[in-house]
Amino acid sequence: MLELKSISYAVREGxxxxxxxxxxxxxIDDHKLVVFTGPNGGGKTTLAKIIMGLVKPTSGQILxxxxxxxxxxxxxxxxxGISYGFQQPPRFKGLTVRDLLTLASGDEKLSxxxxxxxxTKVGLCANDYxxxxxxxxxxxxxxxxxxxxxxxxxxxxxxxxxxxxAGIDLWSFARLTETFEQIHATGTATMIxxxxxxxxxxxxxxxxxxxxxxxxxxGSAADILPQILADTLGTCPVLTKGGDxx
Amino acid sequence: MMDNExxxxxxxxxxxxxxxxxxxxNIRKDSGCDGRQSTEHIEITSKTDGKSGIDIRIKDGTVxxxxxxxxxITKPGIEEMVYNDFYIGENxxxxxxxxxxxxxxxxxxSRHDGLHTFYVGKNSHVxxxxxxxxxxxxxxxxxxxxxxxxxxxxxxxxxxxxxxxxGIDSTKRDTKIVCGKNAEAVVTERLLTHGEQTxxxxxxxxxxxxxxxxxxxxxxxxxxxxxxxxxxxMVGNAQCFGHVQCDSIIMGxxxxxxxxxITANCTEAQLVHEAAIGKIAGEQLLKxxxxxxxxxxxxxxxxxxxLA
Numbered sequence: 316m317l318e319l320k321s322i323s324y325a326v327r328e329g330x331x332x333x334x335x336x337x338x339x340x341x342x343i344d345d346h347k348l349v350v351f352t353g354p355n356g357g358g359k360t361t362l363a364k365i366i367m368g369l370v371k372p373t374s375g376q377i378l379x380x381x382x383x384x385x386x387x388x389x390x391x392x393x394x395x396g397i398s399y400g401f402q403q404p405p406r407f408k409g410l411t412v413r414d415l416l417t418l419a420s421g422d423e424k425l426s427x428x429x430x431x432x433x434x435t436k437v438g439l440c441a442n443d444y445x446x447x448x449x450x451x452x453x454x455x456x457x458x459x460x461x462x463x464x465x466x467x468x469x470x471x472x473x474x475x476x477x478x479x480x481a482g483i484d485l486w487s488f489a490r491l492t493e494t495f496e497q498i499h500a501t502g503t504a505t506m507i508x509x510x511x512x513x514x515x516x517x518x519x520x521x522x523x524x525x526x527x528x529x530x531x532x533x534g535s536a537a538d539i540l541p542q543i544l545a546d547t548l549g550t551c552p553v554l555t556k557g558g559d560x561x
Numbered sequence: 562m563m564d565n566e567x568x569x570x571x572x573x574x575x576x577x578x579x580x581x582x583x584x585x586x587n588i589r590k591d592s593g594c595d596g597r598q599s600t601e602h603i604e605i606t607s608k609t610d611g612k613s614g615i616d617i618r619i620k621d622g623t624v625x626x627x628x629x630x631x632x633x634i635t636k637p638g639i640e641e642m643v644y645n646d647f648y649i650g651e652n653x654x655x656x657x658x659x660x661x662x663x664x665x666x667x668x669x670x671s672r673h674d675g676l677h678t679f680y681v682g683k684n685s686h687v688x689x690x691x692x693x694x695x696x697x698x699x700x701x702x703x704x705x706x707x708x709x710x711x712x713x714x715x716x717x718x719x720x721x722x723x724x725x726x727x728g729i730d731s732t733k734r735d736t737k738i739v740c741g742k743n744a745e746a747v748v749t750e751r752l753l754t755h756g757e758q759t760x761x762x763x764x765x766x767x768x769x770x771x772x773x774x775x776x777x778x779x780x781x782x783x784x785x786x787x788x789x790x791x792x793x794x795m796v797g798n799a800q801c802f803g804h805v806q807c808d809s810i811i812m813g814x815x816x817x818x819x820x821x822x823i824t825a826n827c828t829e830a831q832l833v834h835e836a837a838i839g840k841i842a843g844e845q846l847l848k849x850x851x852x853x854x855x856x857x858x859x860x861x862x863x864x865x866x867x868l869a
Contacts, residue, residue: 369847389850399851405844408808409780409866418862419852469852 317343317366317473317505322375324361324528335361336372337528343521345472346502348495350519350536351509352543357526359509360402363475366507367399368392379473396472400479402509404462406450412461413445419465433464436494438487455482463491467498474498475507480515492518516540567635567664568595574726575660575692576631582658586629587615589643591636603628603655614644614675617657621650621682629658632675637667637701642674651714653685660690661705663728665697672704679709684716691721695728703728708735713744715770724751724868725760734762740801742770750779751868754787754815764793768801768830775803782864783815794822797830805834810841810867 324336336358343349351359364370366377368389377385384392407415416433417425431441437460447453449461459482466474480488492514498504499518508515516522522539524532532539568590572578581596585603588595592613599605602623608614617628630645649655665671681687695703711719725732738746746766754760766775777793795803805821823832841863849859 367851369851389847390853390855393851393853401844401848405842405848407845407863407866409869410863411866414866415852418849418854421853465852 316345316380318378319366320376320378322362322365322372322377324365324370325373334528336365339375339528339530341523341530343505343507345505347520348499348506348508348518349521349523350516351507351523351525352511352516353525353531358528359525360477362525363399363477363507363509367397367475369399393471398466398469398471398474400462400466400474400476402477402481404458406453406458407448408450409448411446411448415449415461415465416468419468420470425468429468433467436467436490437461437464438490439464456484456487459483460487467494471504473505473507477509478511479508480510480512488512488514513540516543568633571633571635571662571664571694572631574694575633575662576629576658578629578631582627582629584627584629585617589630589632591634591639592641600626602626608644612644613641614646617645617647619647619649619653619655621652623650623653623655625654627656627658631659632661632673634661634663634665634671634673637665637671637699638669640670640672643676645675645677647677647679649679649681649685649687651682651684653682653687655686656688656690658690660692660694661707662693663695663697663703663705665695665699665701665703667699667701670702670704672702672706674706676708676710679711679719681711681713681717681719683714686717687719689719689721691723692726693724693729693732694726695730702730704731705729706733706735709737711738711746713738713740713746715742716744717741718745719747721746721748723749725753727753727755729760730756730758732760734760734764736762736764737767738765738775739767740770740773740775743772744770745774747776748778750777750781752779752781752789753784753868754782754789755784756787757785758787759789760787761790762792765796766794766803767796767798768803769798771799771801773799773801775801777805777807779807780867781809781817782812782868783809783817784812786814788816789818791817791819792822794824795832795834796824796826797832798826800827800829801831803830803832807836808867809838810864811838812840
């Protein structure tokens with residue numbers, strides 16, 4: 316179980332302090348699929364990074380399976396079973412797809428069959444990709460799918476995905492949502508997915524809308540989706556009737 | 562031959578040798594011959610012109626054979642200049658494994674300078690591997706200055722993979738390859754310096770023949786207060802294609818200078834160069850840490866992959 320207690324994160328801007336996250340408390344039970352959604356700049360990624368240890372909160376406490384991990388580093392949290400799929404994964408000159416999957420799995424002798432399984436789940440063929448370097452020769456979408464495959468290979472207790480759909484084509488996206496569904500159905504991992512996609516939101520046990528550094532709403536997909544749609548269909552505050560700017 | 566642990570470790574590091582190699586070989590140890598074997602198709606003989614070194618003659622049509630010619634220096638104070646000439650016939654496909662290892666536990670400098678000259682016959686392919694490595698806790702310097710000159714006849718090709726593993730205090734590499742018609746040279750250079758080491762690599766690929774191709778892929782890591790200078794040049798004298806790519810990772814107080822140059826002396830020459838120097842990106846370390854590696858393990862993994 317993951318517990319966030321009064322998490323705040325602020326940055327200094329000149330003489331004043333800018334609050335990115337404001338006193339967020341949240342509990343996520345084991346094996347749940349939770350989607351963080353909300354407007355850009357609202358604090359979703361910062362919140363996810365705080366869970367992984369990529370960002371240190373200004374105040375508050377994080378408990379993972381009852382253990383206080385607030386002061387633990389990224390490596391220690393990873394070894395305790397937390398993994399994180401980056402929105403914009405880095406590239407590595409010289410490291411191949413196989414190298415990354417092997418590192419992620421922790422199995423030095425990771426078989427080609429296993430690699431193939433992970434890559435197939437993100438819509439990639441092992442024969443085409445396994446020995447390729449994860450460098451600029453790969454497209455953004457390809458790197459993103461390899462990133463997600465490393466999280467699958469890691470097979471950790473808590474998987475965090477930051478906008479897994481970004482940069483991925485429609486066909487691969489369909490395959491990806493099936494993979495999330497399968498993981499959820501097997502009940503082996505807790506998943507936090509940052510997403511704006513209705514298809515992913517509809518898979519969630521719980522949807523948490525993060526905006527202005529706070530939790531604006533939380534509830535089931537059925538409750539939250541209509542609110543999100545209503546928000547997004549709202550009129551532009553700058554334009555007046557007839558389409559003229561004020 | 563290979564009569565002690567130091568010899569065995571050096572030979573494994575520089576030539577992947579685990580015991581007596583299959584095929585032709587010549588092992589040079591402390592300026593003497595520590596073992597030699599010619600085969601039906603590959604003949605190794607000592608030079609007869611008074612210079613130190615060997616001639617390697619490979620018969621026409623030799624395919625799938627290997628030739629190991631490692632050099633090891635295990636005594637401090639040895640300084641040598643060696644000339645090795647390779648005469649490769651037509652329609653061959655051979656692997657040549659060179660390399661030099663220095664174990665210096667003394668206070669005197671150990672130095673190996675070598676000039677390798679390859680004459681590669683028509684339609685022959687050579688895969689040349691050369692690794693350099695130094696070790697030992699003496700104050701004496703470990704110096705290597707390799708020169709390599711390659712002449713590729715029509716349709717010939719060479720894949721040259723050179724690696725400076727670590728432990729070489731000073732090196733000046735000098736490589737020149739001349740490509741004839743339809744010839745191709747692919748050079749991959751891997752180089753690591755640390756401490757206060759210095760390395761300089763001067764390379765020239767001359768694309769003389771019509772439809773010749775040249776490719777240089779140089780990757781280096783400079784750690785601590787070491788310094789490196791790269792000067793890869795590609796000259797196009799005919800309809801040809803050349804590509805120079807230099808990437809370096811800079812760490813600590815190191816300094817790297819990379820000066821790729823391309824020269825076209827023909828309107829049909831197509832030449833490209835790229836050069837980049839940068840430190841390890843923070844996101845790369847973070848990503849590997851999220852996979853359970855410590856920062857040190859992540860750095861090591863990135864460097865190992867980069868230089869692989």
